[in-house]
Amino acid sequence: MRKIRLGAGSGWAPSDPMLAxxxxxxxQVDYLGFDQLAELTMAVLQITxxxxxxxxxxxxxxxxxMKLILxxxxxxxxxxxxxxGGVNCEEAANxxxxxxKEKGLTDLKVGIxxxxxxxxxxxxxxxxxxxxxNLDTGEEDIDRIRDRIVSAHAYIGSDGIIGALGEGANVVxxxxxxxxxxxVAPIMHEFGWKFEEPYWDLIGAxxxxxxxxxxxxxxxxxxxxxxxxxxxxxxxGYPMAEFYEDGTAIITKVPGTGGMVNEWTVKExxxxxxxxxxxxxxxxGIADMTTLTLEDLGDDxxxxxxxxxxxxxxxxxxxxxxxxxxxxxxxxxxxxxxALSKAKRMEEVGWExxxxxxxxxxxxEVRIDxxxxxxxxxxxxxxxxxxxxxxxxxxxxxxAKTAAEAQMIVSAFAVLTGTPVGVGFSAPRQPRPVIAxxxxxxxxxxxxxxxxxxxxx
Numbered sequence: 001m002r003k004i005r006l007g008a009g010s011g012w013a014p015s016d017p018m019l020a021x022x023x024x025x026x027x028q029v030d031y032l033g034f035d036q037l038a039e040l041t042m043a044v045l046q047i048t049x050x051x052x053x054x055x056x057x058x059x060x061x062x063x064x065x066m067k068l069i070l071x072x073x074x075x076x077x078x079x080x081x082x083x084x085g086g087v088n089c090e091e092a093a094n095x096x097x098x099x100x101k102e103k104g105l106t107d108l109k110v111g112i113x114x115x116x117x118x119x120x121x122x123x124x125x126x127x128x129x130x131x132x133x134n135l136d137t138g139e140e141d142i143d144r145i146r147d148r149i150v151s152a153h154a155y156i157g158s159d160g161i162i163g164a165l166g167e168g169a170n171v172v173x174x175x176x177x178x179x180x181x182x183x184v185a186p187i188m189h190e191f192g193w194k195f196e197e198p199y200w201d202l203i204g205a206x207x208x209x210x211x212x213x214x215x216x217x218x219x220x221x222x223x224x225x226x227x228x229x230x231x232x233x234x235x236x237g238y239p240m241a242e243f244y245e246d247g248t249a250i251i252t253k254v255p256g257t258g259g260m261v262n263e264w265t266v267k268e269x270x271x272x273x274x275x276x277x278x279x280x281x282x283x284x285g286i287a288d289m290t291t292l293t294l295e296d297l298g299d300d301x302x303x304x305x306x307x308x309x310x311x312x313x314x315x316x317x318x319x320x321x322x323x324x325x326x327x328x329x330x331x332x333x334x335x336x337x338x339a340l341s342k343a344k345r346m347e348e349v350g351w352e353x354x355x356x357x358x359x360x361x362x363x364x365e366v367r368i369d370x371x372x373x374x375x376x377x378x379x380x381x382x383x384x385x386x387x388x389x390x391x392x393x394x395x396x397x398x399x400a401k402t403a404a405e406a407q408m409i410v411s412a413f414a415v416l417t418g419t420p421v422g423v424g425f426s427a428p429r430q431p432r433p434v435i436a437x438x439x440x441x442x443x444x445x446x447x448x449x450x451x452x453x454x455x456x457x
Contacts, residue, residue, distance in 0.1 A: 001244050001245055001246060002190075002191070002244070002245045003242050003243060003244045003245065004030045004031065004186060004187065004190050004242075004243055005027070005028060005029040005030050005031075005240055005241070005242055005243075006029060006030070006031050006032075006033060006183050006186065006187075006209075006213065006240065006241045006243060007020075007023040007027050007029035007031070007032045007033070007238065007239070007240045008023075008032075008033055008034075008035070008183075008213040008214060008215075008216040008238055008239050008240075009023060009032045009033065009034045009069070009080075009216065009238060010034045010035055010036055010061065010065075010216055011035050011214065011215035011216030011217065011218060012035070012036065012038065012041075012215070012216075013036040013037070013038075013041050013058045013060070013061060013084070014058070014060040014061065015034075015036070015060075015061065015065075015216070017061070017064060017065035017068045017069055018068070019216075019217070019236070019237075019238050020032065020034070020065065020069055020238065021068055021069055021072070022237065022238065022254055022257065023238050023240070023254060024069055024072050024073045024076065024078060025072065026254045026255075026256075027238075027240055027254050029078060029240055030077075030078065030079070030186070030190075031078065031079050031080075031081060031183075031186040032069075032073060032078055032079070032080045032081070033081050033082070033182035033183050033186075033210075033213075033214075034061060034065070034080065034081070034082035034083070034084055034182070035083060035179045035182055035214050035215070035216070036058040036061050036082060036083055036084040036086070037058075037083045037084075037086065037175075037176060037179075039319055039437055041058070041086070042086065042087065042151070042153060042176060042319060042321065043151075043321050043435035043437065044435075045057065045058070045086040045087045045088075046087050046150060046151045046321055046435055047433060047435060049087050049088055050150070053088075054088075054091050055088065055091070056086050056087040056088030056091065057084055057085050057086045057087075057088045057089070057091060057092035057095070058084035058085075058086055058092075061082065061084040062082075062084050062085075062092045062095050062096060063095060063099075065084075066095070066096050066099050067099055067103075070096070070099060070100065070103065070105065070108075070171070071103045071105065074100075074105050074108060074170060079165065079169070079170055079171070079172075079186070080170070080171045080172070081161055081171075081172045081174070081182045081185065081186065082171070082172070082173055082174070082182070083173075083174045083175065083176065083177050083179075083182065084173065085112070085113075085173040085174055085175050086175060087117070087151065087153070087175060089112050089113065089114065089173050089174065089175050090112060092173050093110045093112045093173050093454060096110050096171055096173065097110055097454060097455075097456055097457070100456050101456050101457075105456065106456050107456070108170050108171065108455070108456050109167075109168050109169045109170050109171075109453050109454070109455050110169060110170070110171045110172075110173060110453070110454050110455075111160075111161070111163075111164025111165070111167065111169030111171065111172040111173065111451055111452070111453045111454075112164075112172075112173055112451060112452050112453075112454065113156075113160030113161055113163075113164060113172065113173070113174040113175070113177070113449070113450075113451045114160070114175075114449070114450050114451065114452070115154075115156055115160060115447055115448050115449035115450055116153045116154050116155070116156045116174070116175040116176040116177065116447075116449075117151075117152070117153055117175065118152050118153065118154050118318060118442060118446070118447055119149070119151060119152040121152070121442065121446050121447070122142070122149070122152055122320070124446070125442060125443070125446055126141070126142075130442070130443065130446075132318070132320065132438070132440040132441075132442070133440055133441070134438055134439065134440060135317075135439040135440060135441070136439055142320065142438060142440075145320075145322040145324075145436075145438060148322040148323040148324070149320055149321070149322045150321050150322060150323055150435060151320070151321040151435075152318055152319070152320045152321070153175060153176040153318065153319055153321075154176065154316045154317065154318045154442055154447045155176055155177065155178050155283055155316055155317045155318070155319075156174075156176065156177050156178070156181070156283055156316065156447060156449055157177065157178060157181045157184070157282065157283030157284040157312070158177075158181045158184045158185035158188055158283075158284050159195075159449045160174065160177075160449045160450065160451040161174060161177070161181065161182070161185035161186075161189075161451075162185050162188055162189045163450075163451045164451045164453055165185065165186065165189045166189065167451075167453045168453065169453050172185075172451075176319070177283075178282050178283050178284070179210070179211070179214040179215075180206075180207050180209075180210025180211045180214050180282060180284075181210070181282075181283065181284060182210065182214070183206065183209065183210035183213065183214070183241070184203065184206040184207055184210050184282075184284045187206040187209075187243055188203070188206065188284075191245050193206075195284070195285075195311075195312060200285055200309045200310055200311055201247065201307070201308045201309050202247045202309070203284055203285040203309050203312075204285055204286065204287040204288060204307055204308050204309015204310065205247035205248070205249070205287075205304075205307035205308075205309065206243070206247075206284070206285075207280065207282050207284055207285055207286075207287040207309065208270075208280070208287045208289060208292060208304070208307045208309075209241050209243055209249045209251075209304060209307075211269070211270070211272075211274075211280070211287070212239075212241070212251055212266055212269050212270060212304070213239040213240070213241050213251065213269075215269060215272065216238050216239065217236045217237070217238055217239070217259060218268075218269050218272070219239050219251065219261065219265055219266055219268070219269040220236055220237055220238065220239050220253050220259035220260065220261055220265060221233070221236065221259040221260045221261070221265050222236050222259060223268065223269070223272075224264070224265050224268055225268070226260075226264060226265070229260075230258070230259055230260055231258055231259065231260060232257075232258025232259070233258055233259065234258065235257060235258035236257065236258040236259035237253035237254045237256075237257025237258060237259050238253065238254070238257075239251060239252070239253050239261065240252050240253060240254070247305075247307060248303065248304065248305040249303070249304045249305075250297070250301055250302065250303050250304070251266055251301070251302045251304060252300055252301045252302075253300050255299075255300075260300060261300040261301065261302055262296055262300070262302060263294045263295075263296040263302055266294060266302045266304070267294065270289060274289065277289040277290050278290050279310075281313055282312075283312060283313070283316050283317075283444075284312055285309045285310065285311065285312045286309055286310040286311070286312065286313065287307065287308075287309050288307075288308045288309060288310065289307075291306050291307065291308045292304055292305065292306050292307045292308075293305050293306045312444075313444070314443065314444055315441040315442060315443055315444060316441065316442055316443075316444055316447055317439065317440075317441060318439070318440050318441065318442045319437050319438070319439055320437070320438040320439075320440060321435045321436070321437055321438075322435070322436055322438060323433065323434070323435065323436075324399075324434045324435065324436035325399055325400055325401045325402070325406070325433075325434050326399070326400060326401070326402060326403040326405075326406045326431045326432065326433055326434060327397060327398065327399045327406055327431065327432060327434050328397070328398055328400075328403070328406035328407045328409070328410040328429070328430075328431040328432075329395065329396065329397035329398070329410060329428075329429055330395070330396055330410045330411075330413065330414060330426055330428045330429070331371075331393055331394070331395045331426065332346070332393070332394045332395075332414070332426045333391055333392075333393055333394075333426075334346070334391060334392045334393075334394055335390070335391045336389060336390050336391065337387075338386060339386070339389045339390070339391055339392045340370070340373065340383070340386045340389055340392060341386065342392075343370050343373075343392045343394045346394055346413060347368055347394075347413070349413070350368075350396065350412045350413030351412075353412040353413075354409065354412050357408070357412070359409070364398065364400075364409060365398065365399040365400070366396065366397070366398045366409060367395075367396070367397045367398075368394075368395070368396050368413070369393075369394075369395040370392050370393070370394065370395075371392065371393030371394075371395055372389070372391065372392050372393055373389070373392060375393070375395065394413075396410055396413040397410070398410050399434060403431035403432075403433075404431075406431045407431050410428075414426060414428070
């Protein structure tokens with residue numbers, strides 16, 4: 001039975017290209033997928049591009065990573081698919097082509113997938129009666145933020161990647177595709193599947209397997225409750241999927257690397273960011289994860305079978321980014337004795353200073369954390385005995401319409417004469433702009449996906 005071998009070279013940005021190189025050298029994979037994007041990453045890249053039109057891609061991955069990985073991968077015939085193009089795939093492709101030329105890879109072809117940028121589609125859709133409902137808050141449409149929108153990117157699927165692979169691209173660069181599309185695309189390309197019957201169960205299997213390996217080392221124990229038992233986590237291996245034409249797969253990793261792949265680590269990744277396991281809605285199809293079976297084969301190999309799926313949805317998710325003021329923050333380390341009392345006193349002083357400035361607490365967006373006490377779990381955790389606390393990180397963050405106002409609010413809580421004796425040092429940061437996200441949907445037919453394949457010149 002035909003099979004292909006897929007490797008996951010990253011699960012976030014930035015990532016360590018040396019771990020991906022291990023896949024190239026020892027993994028014997030046919031395709032390497034590099035997932036570099038998240039909602040936050042896209043917002044950061046949008047800010048970067050606004051400052052410099054030649055940026056907006058994942059710089060470390062495209063520059064440092066490709067210099068290291070591209071020559072040996074190309075020599076072995078491995079094909080690379082990456083969403084590290086971020087919000088500037090064209091410039092990312094320019095960089096990869098330049099690296100290929102520098103390394104003497106004159107026969108290399110780079111595919112660029114376009115269409116996820118739907119900023120110029122928003123008003124057209126609204127004129128047709130479409131409303132961009134906020135999926136988080138329920139707000140009906142984008143009227144409130146309309147004049148502050150800076151970006152809008154749809155989560156597209158495999159279509160453009162499949163097209164570029166069909167035209168012989170050795171490297172395919174995308175923007176905001178779904179994470180698992182990096183792996184669904186080569187599977188569909190190799191086996192000739194179409195977005196129609198009778199392929200929906202098979203596509204559901206591809207979506208599921210793509211989801212298992214998309215976060216790279218997470219399915220190899222790096223994000224596991226079994227963290228105490230994970231071997232050599234400092235040298236953790238990245239995952240591979242042996243995907244068979246019948247829709248079954250084996251999840252594994254490079255032999256001899258750190259980490260582990262077992263039934264539990266695969267289950268942990270399966271439920272990651274999955275709200276309805278019967279309907280895991282992706283642009284390529286809807287996976288039903290309740291039908292699958294897992295079989296631990298030992299030696300870091302887990303077989304996944306009996307996966308099913310449904311036709312792809314008529315809408316695509318869109319993240320609209322809009323300017324939403326500025327944020328400033330400061331961290332002060334407070335030492336014993338009475339570290340908690342000092343932190344509470346600093347907070348009290350800060351609120352009183354703001355009151356003197358004529359600012360009302362209920363009108364301000366301020367967050368205060370006692371790091372080491374409640375910054376992660378909040379009020380649900382008990383406060384320890386103060387005598388057992390050696391130090392506390394007093395963090396204050398403020399969001400405001402202007403950078404100056406945000407900084408003024410944070411400064412009210414800064415260490416000044418008259419605050420508790422024995423506080424340590426502060427680590428202030430410059431105010432930075434906030435790109436907030438408006439999650440919504442767009443009709444699939446409004447998202448026009450295409451691709452272009454370029455060669456080294």
